[in-house]
Amino acid sequence: MSFNGFTNDDFNVFTINGLDERMDALKTTIRPKLEELGELFAPMLSVATGDEMHMHVAKHARRTKNPPKDTWVAFANNARGYKMLPHFQIGLWETHVFVWFAVIYEAPNKVELGKLLQSKIGKLYKDIPNDFMWSLDHTKPAATKHGDLSKEELSSMFTRLQNVKKAEILCGINIPRDEAVKMSGRDFIARTETVFNSLIPLYKMA
Template identity: 30%
Template sequence: QDKRGYKKNPHVELGLWPDRYFVTFSLLADAYNRAEFYPKYQDISDQIVQSDWLVSNDHTNPEMLSADHFPDALARYMKVKSSDLVIGFNLMANSQIVKSGNYDQLLFDKFMSLSKFMVQFNH
């Protein structure tokens, strides 16, 4: 009902960049009541840092950092109004799994894992 639609809510995306597939869980800069989500992110911080997820503060840029950068990404999201907070996975087009054509299950599993965050954050 909002003209910004899903962008104002925590959401999961599956998409393509020219060189990769991606699956992300995002809370964008214009999220409704974004400060209410900060404690939830702090609660899962250790879980993210100890994972193989990637993180970013910009959903429009395909480059993401390793999960050990999550505390810095969260701090930036909390301080900078125009910042996004993205947790996700990239599957590079030139990877062996893509070349073999057997990656559907991997992308599905990553999507389902990130969907758990979406459910948790949307309660």
């Protein structure tokens, strides 16, 4: 396993101007690392979930002018795509690394999942670690710490998943850039594995 961790060069890719220039840097700098993480975690997640998980490294193929502000590798139990399925992600913004369980706007079973999450609110509120984050939009870097949410606020996220057509829900961690660049590859892998194990119950619900 050759993953050596993330460096400032990886995060600096998102400061490069121009679509082609940023994409070239992304392909040579970050994408090989995401592929390494994909090859490492797809088998682990397959065992943990009981589903055969396939990795999908973001290609940003539809972009014609705006350079990507983040990039990722996703894991889902379909070799052809992941956006319509509950899935896992590891990726970067300029400011941080994220490790998510995600149900995004293309998933068809959000109403059922929202109801199920709502029915387990007490257990989820207690079991999700306080330093984990919740996000309602995978296209924005902002997220809310679980420990800062009231049970009612968490419940309203689950209600939104049922009632808003474009609603999303993501749960996991953000590792600030300053912290991420100090982590060895081994430390990052260990931390990510711990996070994924904590998120498996959400995946199994979905």
